[in-house]
Amino acid sequence: MATINEKTIDPASINEHGQITDEKILNKDRIKFGIGTVLYQSEETGIGPVPTAIIRALGGTQLHLGIYGAVGAVGSMFQWVGTLLLKRFKSNRKAMLFSMVVGFITALTIVATLLLGGHETFKPYALWGYLILVLIFYAIGGIQWNIESSWIGDLVPKNKLGWFTGMKWFIGVFGILVFMLVFARLADWRPQLSTYAAIYVIFALSFILAMTLYKGVTDRIPKVANFVAEGENHHERMNYKALPLWTYIMFYIFWSGGRTTMFAFTFAYMMDTFHYSMSKMVVIGIVQFAISMVMVLIMGKFTDSSGHRKPLLIVSGVVSLCMLLWVGSAWWGMAALIAYSIINGAAGHTHSMLAINYALEIFPDKGRSAYLAISRFFLGAASVVFVILGGRALDVFKGFEYQLWGATLNHYHALFVVCSLFTFCCIFPLLLVGKRTVRVD
Secondary structure (H helix, E strand, O other), X not given: OEEEOOEEEOHHHEOOOOOEOOHHHHHHHHHHHHHHXXXXXHHXXXXXXXXXXXXXXXXXXXXXXXXXXXXXXXXXXXXXXXXXXXXXXXXXXXXXXXXXXXXXXXXXXXXXXXXXXXXXXXHHHHHHHHHXXXXXXXXXXXHHHHHHHHHHHHHOOHXXXXXXXXXXXXXXXXXXXXXXXXXXXXXXXXXXXXXXXXXXHHHHHHHHHHXXXXXXXXXXXXXXXXXXXXXXXXXXXXXXXXHHHHHHHHHHHHHHHHHHHHHOOHHHHHHHHHOOOHHHHHHHHHHHHHHHHHHHHHHHHHHHHXXXXXXXXXXXHHHHHHOOHHHHHHHXXXXXXXXXXXXXXXXXXXXXXXXXXXXXXXXXXXXXXXXXXXXXXXXXXXXXXXXXXXXXXXXXXXXXXXXXXXXXXXXXXXXXXXXXXXXXXXXXXXXXXXXXXXXXX
């Protein structure tokens, strides 16, 4: 029998990479990863339009909404900290638990900031305090994403990634849906800063529950590579010359840059154009999440035999073009947004799963977390720039209107067109790279 940290496992169930091949063992861990995703990530994603309401309640403008939209991308830029934690603790589990403690403290600090914002004197300070703290909050989320992805890569063989992560995403998407409904109802029931603060109390408690859960997941000592060469150990450094690394980075810059910029302002668009409440905006996403829950299971199993690049390429192209349905809402109203929700539901979260699994497929075992972190750093930096520019453009062109085929197009629609076409460019790096993977020097 072989031991992987505290768990004793039959050597026949471990491959040459130290990954577990027995589905009975992996099944327990994929359920725990799924519930863990709900606790540390789904509630943050499920917060939906609430931050838009918070920023406006604190006196924020389109510029502040743009900064918030960039905050999520900034979180990607801090994923390299996850690599350092893995190197420091020499354990996926210990690194994750440490990040949970930091997340708990940050969530409680946000609660205090929002409560102070209820006083008119502190409101301007609370606005910027909230934006800074949310940046830290998303940075912690990025670190946890890096640790989790590397952890899964350490445990799961490539030919079982779809099966493993399909269930994780199924549970995670369900969690997002539940939290979106709960938070939207809370925000509509009592749209005050004290209510928004209570939502972040839920975040803090979820970190405590997640820590308890992750203590039971199979652990492994991660194989960490350095970002830079140290002395004579140049072979311990990442291979920066690898084409797949840079095509993956370019793919995500186009994909995340366009999507993040557009969705930073979609809630404001629905509020300003259709005067939707929080609950109504959440209802639009219900169909999307319901379809996503089914599709991640189907696509996860399918890609274990087909690979991830081609499905990722197809899904990326379809979804990016369907973003134009937000422009179509100028003519078709709610029908266009429902159509988008159906198509994006079939592809949206499936796309996230495919993109992560594709990275685990092309990056080597040694330094997996470092390759994930460096790719996310570049896409995060690009997304920050694009979102801030998008917010600035909306402020500059506020009041812009153009009559076309009986509909009035405004500054939001112009931004949506640019974002959709920019996102579509993500397919070209995937076409260029072919079947190449990163080779270690």
